[in-house]
Amino acid sequence: MTRYNISLIPGDGIGPELMKCAMMLLESINDKTSIKFSLNEVDAGDYALSQFGKALPDFTLETIKKSDACLKAPVGESAADVIIVLRRLFDLYANVRPAKSFPNIKSISENVDLVTVRENTEDVYLGWEFYADSDTVVALRVISEKASRRIAEYAFNTAVMRGDKKKVVSVHKSNVLRKSDGLFKNVCREVATKFPQIEYSELYVDACAMNLIRNPENFDVIVTTNLFGDILSDEAAQVVGGLGMGSSANIGKNFSLFEPVHGAAFDIAGKNIANPSSIFLSTKMMLEWIGEKFKDPLLFTEAVKIENAIVTLLKQNNKTIDIGGNLSTTEFTRMVIDNL
Numbered sequence: 165m166t167r168y169n170i171s172l173i174p175g176d177g178i179g180p181e182l183m184k185c186a187m188m189l190l191e192s193i194n195d196k197t198s199i200k201f202s203l204n205e206v207d208a209g210d211y212a213l214s215q216f217g218k219a220l221p222d223f224t225l226e227t228i229k230k231s232d233a234c235l236k237a238p239v240g241e242s243a244a245d246v247i248i249v250l251r252r253l254f255d256l257y258a259n260v261r262p263a264k265s266f267p268n269i270k271s272i273s274e275n276v277d278l279v280t281v282r283e284n285t286e287d288v289y290l291g292w293e294f295y296a297d298s299d300t301v302v303a304l305r306v307i308s309e310k311a312s313r314r315i316a317e318y319a320f321n322t323a324v325m326r327g328d329k330k331k332v333v334s335v336h337k338s339n340v341l342r343k344s345d346g347l348f349k350n351v352c353r354e355v356a357t358k359f360p361q362i363e364y365s366e367l368y369v370d371a372c373a374m375n376l377i378r379n380p381e382n383f384d385v386i387v388t389t390n391l392f393g394d395i396l397s398d399e400a401a402q403v404v405g406g407l408g409m410g411s412s413a414n415i416g417k418n419f420s421l422f423e424p425v426h427g428a429a430f431d432i433a434g435k436n437i438a439n440p441s442s443i444f445l446s447t448k449m450m451l452e453w454i455g456e457k458f459k460d461p462l463l464f465t466e467a468v469k470i471e472n473a474i475v476t477l478l479k480q481n482n483k484t485i486d487i488g489g490n491l492s493t494t495e496f497t498r499m500v501i502d503n504l
């Protein structure tokens with residue numbers, strides 16, 4: 165029997181509360197099924213910075229390197245020193261964020277089921293900024309053929325695996341950024357020819373932002389560059405009812421990291437009112453990825469059960485405060501685990 169090694173970053177703000185819920189969920193799967201996890205908590209973020217002088221200490225990195233996957237709760241002010249470094253170190257090239265309508269959650273449309281596949285390694289996130297002269301700053305936007313091809317292929321393969329819409333839209337601004345986004349667009353077009361079963365289209369990023377509000381149900385897979393993906397995926401999360409339900413994956417070739425889309429939400433930390441669905445749905449994505457990597461169908465079964473348990477509770481109007489209910493973090497967690 166395989167034992168899956170999971171590293172866990174509790175982070176800051178509401179992070180540790182959410183991580184406790186995720187651990188309860190994983191431990192319940194451990195107890196009730198033949199799937200076995202080794203869970204290793206590691207320090208990273210503001211707390212690690214104050215205790216060890218580094219937001220991402222070396223011993224944390226060593227533990228993460230030995231794990232099969234990492235589940236990360238939100239980190240506070242030092243977030244960039246944790247997640248951007250981890251993305252670079254482990255070459256986590258695809259940032260995948262589903263946005264799905266859930267029952268009894270206020271949303272622009274009731275039939276949204278889309279996923280943003282965002283290039284995660286280049287663009288302005290390389291942080292290459294410099295002064296051209298004393299009062300002018302230049303930021304470099306890096307787009308490469310290799311990274312564009314890798315993300316486009318990931319997006320098309322995602323469309324193949326998903327439901328029956330089978331669509332990919334590539335989002336760019338090639339009318340202005342002719343060379344960089346021109347390259348991204350051309351690579352997407354080329355990859356599209358290898359997937360004749362997928363309907364391919366293109367949108368300028370401004371039109372995409374508008375259409376996400378106007379008719380979000382028309383989207384299936386959105387593939388885009390790093391900065392546009394950051395903005396559009398937050399918009400998509402809001403379209404389906406807010407951050408408390410938002411999950412994401414940072415996918416690499418051999419290693420992946422899963423995390424809620426929201427930040428540390430210090431305003432509600434320690435009050436037992438945060439919605440743990442974001443970390444549960446991130447855990448679901450992690451189980452799917454491990455299941456695929458180790459060819460273990462049992463993990464897919466448990467992943468489906470997590471989402472089903474949440475949907476069942478929402479249908480019964482059992483909700484946390486952020487989405488119009490009155491359940492606490494711990495009450496909702498208990499109910500999810502009982503409904504698995």
Ligand code: ATP
Pocket residue numbers: 243407408425426427428429430431432437438439440442486
């Ligand atoms: P960051 O800049 O790190 O993204 P932020 O302060 O802009 O952080 P978040 O921390 O993501 O934004 O949260 C914004 C607001 O959304 C919070 O103030 C909080 O009220 C709410 N929120 C975020 N996550 C949750 C959650 N899991 N449950 C309930 N409310 C949440």
